[in-house]
Structure formats: structure tokens, C-alpha cells
Amino acid sequence: MQAVILAAGEGSRLRPLTRSKPKAMIPVANRPIIEYVIDALLENGIRDIVVVVGYRKEHVIRYLNKLDAPVQVVVQERQLGTADALRAAESEITEDFLVLPGDNYINAESIARIRKERNAMLVAEHPSPSNFGVVVIRNGIVREIIEKPEDAPTFTVSTGIYSFTPDIFPYLQTNEIPDALSAMIASGRRIRAIPADDWQDAIYPWDLLKLNSRMLRGITPEIGGKVDASAIRRGVVRIGAGTTVGANTVIYGPVTIGCDCNIGPNTVIMPDSSIGDRVVLEPFTYIADSIIMDDVTIGSHSRIVSAVFGQGCILADHTTTYPSASFMEVGERVLKEEFGAVLGDGVRAAPFTTFKNCIVGNGVTIEEGKTVVGLIEDGARVV
Structure with missing residues (x-):
């Protein structure tokens, strides 16, 4: 056939x-x-x-x-x-x-x-x-x-x-x-x-979180990188070659982490999280129920929950995604769905940025201390 x-x-x-x-x-x-x-x-x-x-x-x-x-x-x-x-x-x-x-x-x-x-x-x-x-x-x-x-x-x-x-x-x-x-x-x-x-x-983009959770149930444990002896792993965790996991980091599976990443120290990665290749998570950052694609950097003291981040995003310290539900116009439909944020490729955010139930286009730049809601078009600057 x-x-x-x-x-x-x-x-x-x-x-x-x-x-x-x-x-x-x-x-x-x-x-x-x-x-x-x-x-x-x-x-x-x-x-x-x-x-x-x-x-x-x-x-x-x-x-x-x-x-x-x-x-x-x-x-x-x-x-x-x-x-x-x-x-x-x-x-x-x-x-x-x-x-x-x-x-x-x-x-x-x-x-x-x-x-x-x-x-x-x-x-x-x-x-x-x-x-x-x-x-x-x-x-x-x-x-x-x-x-x-x-x-x-x-x-x-x-x-x-x-x-x-x-x-x-x-x-x-x-x-x-x-x-x-x-x-x-x-x-x-x-x-x-x-x-x-x-x-x-x-x-829709937020549907990827449910699909990600479903597919993580099928991963097999593997440690291909270097994990500090003080790091704690629970459940099924998959770590790619060349990745380093710093001291006192805690990972609760199912979680998959790609190759050549730099995780921690003192980070927490909770279940249903996928982290791509060459990702940097700076210290004291918390990730849960999220998809982080390749070449993303997330600054220290950040809290990322129910989010999808496209390739090459650079987010400074104290970045927060805040899951909530609100009405959003997507195409010809008005929908209400609870999630934190969906970011396109190459988003740049200054320190103390909060993303709240939003979809942010590719190449968007966000200045310090802003709260981002709703739909932000490609290439926009949030000031």
C-alpha cells in the first residue's frame, strides 16, 4: 500500500x-x-x-x-x-x-x-x-x-x-x-x-500546548548532556547531547530538552515542557507547560507558564507569562481561550515584561516594564 x-x-x-x-x-x-x-x-x-x-x-x-x-x-x-x-x-x-x-x-x-x-x-x-x-x-x-x-x-x-x-x-x-x-x-x-x-x-497556536502534553507521554528517558550532581530529576526527562544543567536545578518530567542548551543553575522546569536546541535559561527561572523552540534565551528570575515561544526569542530578566482567558479575534472568529502567551520568531523583550493571554508577532520589540495583551502584529514596537 x-x-x-x-x-x-x-x-x-x-x-x-x-x-x-x-x-x-x-x-x-x-x-x-x-x-x-x-x-x-x-x-x-x-x-x-x-x-x-x-x-x-x-x-x-x-x-x-x-x-x-x-x-x-x-x-x-x-x-x-x-x-x-x-x-x-x-x-x-x-x-x-x-x-x-x-x-x-x-x-x-x-x-x-x-x-x-x-x-x-x-x-x-x-x-x-x-x-x-x-x-x-x-x-x-x-x-x-x-x-x-x-x-x-x-x-x-x-x-x-x-x-x-x-x-x-x-x-x-x-x-x-x-x-x-x-x-x-x-x-x-x-x-x-x-x-x-x-x-x-x-x-490555533494555543492548541499546541495540549498536543505537546500528549506527545511528551511517549518520550523515553535519556541523559545526553552534563547534569550537575545537585540537580534533581523526577519522572521521564530527556536531555540532548551538549546540554549542561546547572546546580540545584529541579526538573519534573515529562520534559524534553534539546542539544547544546545551558540550563540554570537554580532553575525549575515543570511537567509538559519542551525546550529546543541551543536554549539558554538563566538562573532562578521557572518553566511549566510550555514549548520553547530553538535558540531562545530567557533571562533570570523569569516565570514562563502555558506559553509557546518561537525561534530566536531573546527575553530579558523578570519576564512573566500570565495565563488568563479573554476574547481574541483570530481570522473570522472571536475565541476565548486560557493560555499565557504565543510569541513568534525573534521577539525581543526588555526586563520586567509581562505577557498576558497574548499572541505576539514575529520580530516584535518590547520596551522595559510593559504588559502585553491581545494581538501584536509582526514587526511592531511596544513602547
């Missing part, structure tokens, strides 16, 4: 994090999301894999070149939709195949459930069905797919994972795969609905 991974899209609702990389390459538990998809396929013995790239394609191609798996790459020249992306891979398809989004987590058991079905879709229950294609099912057969309805008739949604025969291609007349499925249903073709075992998507 073959598999087509769709990794051409930007993931615009995850901005500012996807300005510099596609959603499929966002790191969760220090691994790009697409890596979990490829692993699930390999665990099922599926090694004939086609990846469709497009937006910021060089990031995906660079990553795929490092893999041992024999992956074919095709390019969607313009990001017109999922059906258009699948058409880009048509010349590589010679047998029954799976289609999977490269920016959702899926486990191997879910793929095992659908791989032997012909013309089927993987479905799951979701508390916010209006963000997805809502699926109406009768006796295990898909009757209707309603894309992102305001009033969803059910909590069952499409995961975007399908099992197809090559007969699907004549139905790809528009730019979206659900339209092709609707055309197949209208013509009398049967599409089976298969419940997923474990699937998770990150629609």
Missing part, C-alpha cells in the same frame, strides 16, 4: 508560528508534527510514501532528506486546496493508498484500522466540530460531510485521513477532497466511516 502525506499548506490559523515554516514542521515535544505521521506509517509497514510540499517547501525537503525511509516528494505549485495537492501526486500512485495530513498527530493503531478498507475515512469525536468537516453517519456509512458548519448536527468530524483506490481521481473536480467524497456519495459509491483510535489536531 502507498501513502500520500499532504504537507503543502501554511496553517494560517497558527500564525505567527507558521510565517517562517509550514505547520507540518512545527516542533511538538521537539519533533516536527509530520514525523509522527511518518512513524505511524512505518509501524504499519507502509514504506511507499509520497509527500506533497508547497509552502516553505525547503523546510520539509531538508527534513525528509535526513530520513532513512524512501520518501518521494512532489510539489504543489500553488496552495489551492487538498484535492489540488492530491492531484499533484497522481502520477506517483499505482495502487490503493492512504491520504494523511502532515500536520495532525495520528497513531499507528488508527492507521491499522483503516489501511485495509477501500474508500473509507477516519473519523473522531471533537468538542469543537465547527472547526472541521462534520460527518453524518448511518450504519457505518458516510451520508454527508458538512464543512465547518456554524451549528454542527454532530460531534463526529473528519480527521482528513482517507483510504482510497485510484478511482478517486476522476472525482477530484474541485480543490477540496470533501467535495470529491460528496460527489462519490451522490453517485452511489459507499464511503465507510472508521473511528480513529488516537488523533489530535492543533487548529
Whole structure:
């Protein structure tokens, strides 16, 4: 069996994090999301894999070149939709195949459930069905797919994972795969609905925190760096090569720390935290339930909770993220969600900065002693 991974899209609702990389390459538990998809396929013995790239394609191609798996790459020249992306891979398809989004987590058991079905879709229950294609099912057969309805008739949604025969291609007349499925249903073709075992998507930036917590449950302990004898570790902790952990630092897993980091001394890292490569945590800093990407520096006496920091942020001493809930306009939706902060790449903050339930764009500069709330556009200066 073959598999087509769709990794051409930007993931615009995850901005500012996807300005510099596609959603499929966002790191969760220090691994790009697409890596979990490829692993699930390999665990099922599926090694004939086609990846469709497009937006910021060089990031995906660079990553795929490092893999041992024999992956074919095709390019969607313009990001017109999922059906258009699948058409880009048509010349590589010679047998029954799976289609999977490269920016959702899926486990191997879910793929095992659908791989032997012909013309089927993987479905799951979701508390916010209006963000997805809502699926109406009768006796295990898909009757209707309603894309992102305001009033969803059910909590069952499409995961975007399908099992197809090559007969699907004549139905790809528009730019979206659900339209092709609707055309197949209208013509009398049967599409089976298969419940997923474990699937998770990150629609908005703060959703990455829940996905990160989920993926950290699967890490294995490893100490590849140098940990001071007075440091305390509890639970599952993974530390990369070249990282130093200073005296009196306390780490409660699950936690993963990348390579060549400088942690502490006298820092505290609490569960559900992922820290990328070449990160500096200065003394007396506290991290909990957060994603800290590569090349971030966080000054001393800082408290970072429920935050996502993009690459290359430099935050001075006494930086605080303050989790709270407030209404926020994202795209065409007004949402209320509790989290601390989401920072894009290259944010610079002076001492005594407080981030409170905010999304801060790439390259933003913040002067000393400011409290940042709401949405801050790329390149802004907070004075």
C-alpha cells in the first residue's frame, strides 16, 4: 500500500508560528508534527510514501532528506486546496493508498484500522466540530460531510485521513477532497466511516500546548548532556547531547530538552515542557507547560507558564507569562481561550515584561516594564 502525506499548506490559523515554516514542521515535544505521521506509517509497514510540499517547501525537503525511509516528494505549485495537492501526486500512485495530513498527530493503531478498507475515512469525536468537516453517519456509512458548519448536527468530524483506490481521481473536480467524497456519495459509491483510535489536531497556536502534553507521554528517558550532581530529576526527562544543567536545578518530567542548551543553575522546569536546541535559561527561572523552540534565551528570575515561544526569542530578566482567558479575534472568529502567551520568531523583550493571554508577532520589540495583551502584529514596537 502507498501513502500520500499532504504537507503543502501554511496553517494560517497558527500564525505567527507558521510565517517562517509550514505547520507540518512545527516542533511538538521537539519533533516536527509530520514525523509522527511518518512513524505511524512505518509501524504499519507502509514504506511507499509520497509527500506533497508547497509552502516553505525547503523546510520539509531538508527534513525528509535526513530520513532513512524512501520518501518521494512532489510539489504543489500553488496552495489551492487538498484535492489540488492530491492531484499533484497522481502520477506517483499505482495502487490503493492512504491520504494523511502532515500536520495532525495520528497513531499507528488508527492507521491499522483503516489501511485495509477501500474508500473509507477516519473519523473522531471533537468538542469543537465547527472547526472541521462534520460527518453524518448511518450504519457505518458516510451520508454527508458538512464543512465547518456554524451549528454542527454532530460531534463526529473528519480527521482528513482517507483510504482510497485510484478511482478517486476522476472525482477530484474541485480543490477540496470533501467535495470529491460528496460527489462519490451522490453517485452511489459507499464511503465507510472508521473511528480513529488516537488523533489530535492543533487548529490555533494555543492548541499546541495540549498536543505537546500528549506527545511528551511517549518520550523515553535519556541523559545526553552534563547534569550537575545537585540537580534533581523526577519522572521521564530527556536531555540532548551538549546540554549542561546547572546546580540545584529541579526538573519534573515529562520534559524534553534539546542539544547544546545551558540550563540554570537554580532553575525549575515543570511537567509538559519542551525546550529546543541551543536554549539558554538563566538562573532562578521557572518553566511549566510550555514549548520553547530553538535558540531562545530567557533571562533570570523569569516565570514562563502555558506559553509557546518561537525561534530566536531573546527575553530579558523578570519576564512573566500570565495565563488568563479573554476574547481574541483570530481570522473570522472571536475565541476565548486560557493560555499565557504565543510569541513568534525573534521577539525581543526588555526586563520586567509581562505577557498576558497574548499572541505576539514575529520580530516584535518590547520596551522595559510593559504588559502585553491581545494581538501584536509582526514587526511592531511596544513602547
